[in-house]
Amino acid sequence: MKAPAGPPKRPFAALAAAVALVLVTAGCGTGAPADSGNGRVTSLTALDYYTDTAEHAHWGELLTSCGRKAGVSVEHRSVPAPSLVPTALRQAQAGTLPDLLMLDNPDLQQFARSGVLTPLREHGVRGDGFGAGILSAGTYQGEAYGLAPTANTLALFYDKAALAEAGVPVPRTWEELRKAAAATTRPGRYGLAVDADASFEATFQFLPFLWSNGGDERHLDTPQAAEALRLWTGLVRDGAMSRSVLGWNQADVHEQFLGGKAAMMVNGPWRIPALEAAKDLDWGVVPLPVPRAGDTLVTPLGGEVWTVPRTGSEARRKKAAEVLACLNEPASMLALARWHHTVPSRRDVAARYAEQVPAMAAFVRSTEGARARTRELGPDWPRTAAAIHTAVQAAVSGQQTPEEALRRAQRAATGS
Incomplete structure (x- = not known):
């Protein structure tokens, strides 16, 4: 999810759970009509949600360049x-x-699932060199339908001065996180800020704790899941994390950290430009802490995939696939990563990028083992995602114990 992501920077689409049903009724005869005359394609259309002025301009520039390479203009x-x-x-x-x-x-x-997307293999578009998790984010039932030029995930930002003053190291484990959050808490500042509101952003933020502890979205009512949720509830109970996290989205979490009201925060790389512009804040960023030393960090993948809808024109689909392939070339990935502080999807490109932009190294490392949110549940993921953030709200607010909240979440997710 780019601000999810993700979004992640952006929340999940509110109507995602209804897509399959609506599109099935629409059938597969979708798309622009075939070009007339000799069938030569001279223009294509592209739709996205990059409405930010700079972001829209960047993507427009790249689409124009890739379109020119394919011999078409692109209406963006x-x-x-x-x-x-x-x-x-x-x-x-x-x-x-x-x-x-x-x-x-x-x-x-x-x-x-609805059948309105074209399998990319039909036009020879491949994901060679992509990270496994990133590639799986565009895959349905073993078939690749989309590719993401870049991705994002979450990491731990920290105020260097706050940790130094408290005499605690940058946390690498949950126990170190508890100690650092407690030690850096003082009047007017909490140790840690997370997004625990009633949204898919909260689910995105909780997943690294769930997954890294061996939790499973298919079975939410497990000791591993409860232990992960107890980490959050304990931080609030002990006063190291504000109860206001129940109403904070990721932008609010960022504002708390930027304003010196949180010594650490869980957030994504899209926050880096604003942090770099902050003159009075000396910050660092590292991968999220794991339950115990030696455990493997598993984070969720945020970001967007580009697809080729199954339009009525084979010629148009072929040209669209050429543009899509260009968007996923190394040079395109690097340009997008530098513009938007995202992680290139090809492993070798990401490694070079981490060397060139040290602030992104934590995110590059974290995406190496990152997981697509739909990997286990496919199109059924949105219902479980809603059950998870509902459980987080119930437990962090103290209305239910983590075990009770997750048992209810499991029933909601499975419809039982």
Whole structure:
């Protein structure tokens, strides 16, 4: 999820759970009509949710460049993130899907299941050299339908002066995190800030703790899941984390850290530009702490995949696939990563990028073992994601114990 991501920077599309049903009724005869005359394709359409002025301009520049390489012009349109899926649904029903469609990676499963996306292998587009988790984010039932030029995930940002003053090391384990959060808490400042609100962003932030402790989204009512949730509830109970996290999104968490009201925060690389501009804050960033020394960190993948809808024109799909392949070339990945503080999806490109941009090294390391949120549950993920953030709210607020909240979440996720 890019601010998820993800989004992650952006929340999941609110209508994601309804995509499969609506698109199935729309059928597969979607897309722009074939070009007339000799069938030569001279222009394509592209839809995404990059409405930020700079971000839209960057993507427009790259789409234009890749279109020129493929011999076409690209009409680039962006809609607000919450409008992307509804817009695509209407286009699917009307048979006017764009030639290139960007999707938040958890939404791809819904669209691929409906049959309105083209398998990329049909046009020779491959994901050679991509990280396994990143590649799986664009895959449905073993078939790749989308590729993400870059990805993002979460890490731990910390105030160097606050930790130094408290005499605690940068935390690498949960116990060290507890100690550092307690030691850096003082009047007007909490030790740690996370997003625990009633949204998919909170689920995104909780997943590294769940997964790194051996928890499983298919079985939420386990001791491993309860232990992960107790970490958060304990920090609030002990006063090292504000109870206000129940209403904070990732942007709010960032503002707490930026304003000196939190010594550490869980957040994504999209926060780096604002942090670099902060003159009075000396900060660092490391991978999230793991339960015990030697444990493997598992984080969720944020970011967007580009797809080729199954339009009515084979020629248009072929040209769209050429543009999509260009978006995923190393040079494109590096340009996007530098513009937006994301992680290139090819492992070798990401390694070079980490050397060039040290602030991104923690995110590059974390994406190496990162996991697509839909890997286990596919199109059924949104219901479980909602059950998880509901459990977080119930436990952190003290309304239920972690065990009770997760038992209820398991029933909600499975419909039992």
